[in-house]
Amino acid sequence: MPSSDSPHYTLADLTQRHEAIWQTYIDHEFVRRLADTSLPESCFRHYLQQDYRFLIHFARAWGLAVYKSPDLFELRRAFEALKAIVDTELDLHVGFCRQWGISERELAELEEERETLAYTRFVLDCGHRGDLLDLHVALAPCLIGYGEIATRLLEQPTTVLEHNPYREWIEMYAGEDFQSAMRDEIEWLDRALSDVSTERFEQLAAIFRDATRLEIDFWQMGLNAVRSS
Numbered sequence: 001m002p003s004s005d006s007p008h009y010t011l012a013d014l015t016q017r018h019e020a021i022w023q024t025y026i027d028h029e030f031v032r033r034l035a036d037t038s039l040p041e042s043c044f045r046h047y048l049q050q051d052y053r054f055l056i057h058f059a060r061a062w063g064l065a066v067y068k069s070p071d072l073f074e075l076r077r078a079f080e081a082l083k084a085i086v087d088t089e090l091d092l093h094v095g096f097c098r099q100w101g102i103s104e105r106e107l108a109e110l111e112e113e114r115e116t117l118a119y120t121r122f123v124l125d126c127g128h129r130g131d132l133l134d135l136h137v138a139l140a141p142c143l144i145g146y147g148e149i150a151t152r153l154l155e156q157p158t159t160v161l162e163h164n165p166y167r168e169w170i171e172m173y174a175g176e177d178f179q180s181a182m183r184d185e186i187e188w189l190d191r192a193l194s195d196v197s198t199e200r201f202e203q204l205a206a207i208f209r210d211a212t213r214l215e216i217d218f219w220q221m222g223l224n225a226v227r228s229s
């Protein structure tokens with residue numbers, strides 16, 4: 001625990017500050033059922049469709065990070081993250097949706113759910129109102145959470161990989177590309193948080209808490225779609 005005169009906060013302090021909410025997110029029923037194969041396919045399909053919209057706005061948020069970058073180092077870093085989402089994650093996602101019988105046209109036309117709207121606009125609002133660190137903290141549950149979820153799923157004995165229709169999803173987020181992006185982001189956040197004051201940390205912790213709550217709502221939206229698609 002950091003001392004009050006020289007806090008030296010890290011990302012771990014953010015997750016510990018909201019431990020119960022963080023655990024609800026990374027161990028959500030959607031995730032558990034995806035791992036033990038009991039998740040209805042309609043839930044996963046709905047999640048995939050909405051996640052397409054999420055990733056579009058997520059890319060826009062990194063575009064905002066480019067704009068908010070104060071120097072060439074940060075500018076390059078945000079630009080690389082934006083490129084990775086547009087060229088890799090969204091490309092993989094579209095291919096993945098195709099395998100699940102969801103066409104690109106369908107993706108382009110689908111209506112945004114309120115949970116998608118709330119989460120993505122919250123992140124963008126944090127970036128508009130705040131600085132680069134506010135934006136990174138709003139984005140952290142997304143990148144750090146999915147990386148942690150996927151590695152946990154691969155490690156835990158209750159996960160079924162054989163004949164699991166969601167196996168590719170688990171392996172994509174547990175894969176080296178995503179994991180290394182997650183490690184880079186943890187390093188960035190640890191560096192940036194190391195010299196914030198206690199007051200500033202509390203502001204950032206509130207952003208982190210709300211973004212995590214919105215991730216929980218996103219899982220729940222998928223789970224609620226038992227018969228909707």
Ligand SMILES: Cc1ncc(CN)c(N)n1
Pocket residue numbers: 051054055141142143146215218
């Ligand atoms: C809702 C959500 N959160 C996080 C991720 C991981 N980029 C995602 N694809 N979708």
